[in-house]
Amino acid sequence: MSGCGGGPDPRTELVNPIPLQEFESLLQRGKTYQARALIEPFASPEQPNSIRGIARLGLGRCDLADKRYEDSLLHLDKARRLLPPGPDQAQARFHLGVAYLHKKSVMSALNHLEAAFAGVSDIDLKKRSAYLIVRTQDELGDPVSTLYREASAGSYYSEYSGIWSQPVPVVAQPPIETTPRETTPKPEARRLAPPPLRLLKRQQWNARPVRTSSVNPMSRPFRITVHHTADQESLSSISQSDPREYLKILQRHCQNNLDWGDLGYHFLISKDGRIWEGRPMKYQGAHAGNPTLNRGNIGVALIGNFDSTKPSTAQVRSLQNLLASLCDLYRIEPSKIFGHGDLKTTGCPGRHLSSILRELVRKLEKSNLSRRRDGFDSKSR
Ligand SMILES: [Zn+2]
Known part of the structure; x- marks a missing residue:
């Protein structure tokens, strides 16, 4: 030594x-x-x-x-x-x-x-x-x-x-006092129950105000459409290093070049898994293709191009949490969650995200079923 x-x-x-x-x-x-x-x-x-x-x-x-x-x-x-x-x-x-x-x-x-x-x-x-x-x-x-x-x-x-990221908690307050015995946990149902959602609000990315002359009010949300943003390369690197800056650029583009009132999507998920508030939910989105398709339709976009790459684990986890929360909040059935390509002819949200989305919807349907079976939705707890 x-x-x-x-x-x-x-x-x-x-x-x-x-x-x-x-x-x-x-x-x-x-x-x-x-x-x-x-x-x-x-x-x-x-x-x-x-x-x-x-x-x-x-x-x-x-x-x-x-x-x-x-x-x-x-x-x-x-x-x-x-x-x-x-x-x-x-x-x-x-x-x-x-x-x-x-x-x-x-x-x-x-x-x-x-x-x-x-x-x-x-x-x-x-x-x-x-x-x-x-x-x-x-x-x-x-x-x-x-x-x-x-x-x-x-x-x-x-x-x-x-x-x-938030620790994914157990079901919204399971009825602990009514289950004194340790029953076999149902991990699937518990994992998929909607956790409290951490949303980064518009002021946290310094959004400009919505141009209210160019938006319509949102009717009762009854469906969700998932997109990818498929940005050009220069923008995509900004979206990873600085999602705030990315959102500002995107908003400017929508308002100035497309003459929209605001971003088209209601929620955007960056590669690090953070969920950002886009167009406020009180306004109908501009994402599905036309006003009929946008009616009652919540627009969720994962930032990235998922034809060429897979979304990050953090993005998928956040998407799952967001979808579960939205379904729960607005009483939307998981069968009413679509990929953009389900509504119109488009490659969006990319082949990787499309197959992941199908899997997520299946999981949500399954967890809904078992929650119903377990009486989580009933008043009798
Ligand atoms: Zn799309």
């Missing part, structure tokens, strides 16, 4: 005895137990601080992967103190930022992520730091510096989407 030789390149991989490559490989493969066992000995007090710091960083990352956020914070904070200022310490701060985000300590998270962005040498980590900063500040409705905006442009990391 050699100490620091003081060579020209003091990168830890070269001078520290921890088998880092093996560790990374185990961690990547989700073998956190083995990864932890591999580096734990190096965290002991008789090791020099720099080695202990690296080991603590690794242990913190294992805990993060295992969703043990409290433990992960302890290790990572220790790592941050043990490591000298530099890329390794910045890496510890990056993971601290992620752990704090999971713990909903947003200010601490931003503080560490900004330090990480400034200090990490790894390009991927830099981009991830910027992405997490932008995504968090967007969520808070705070202004974002163009430095981070540019550094994260076009990036998207599905593994972080759980940080901001």
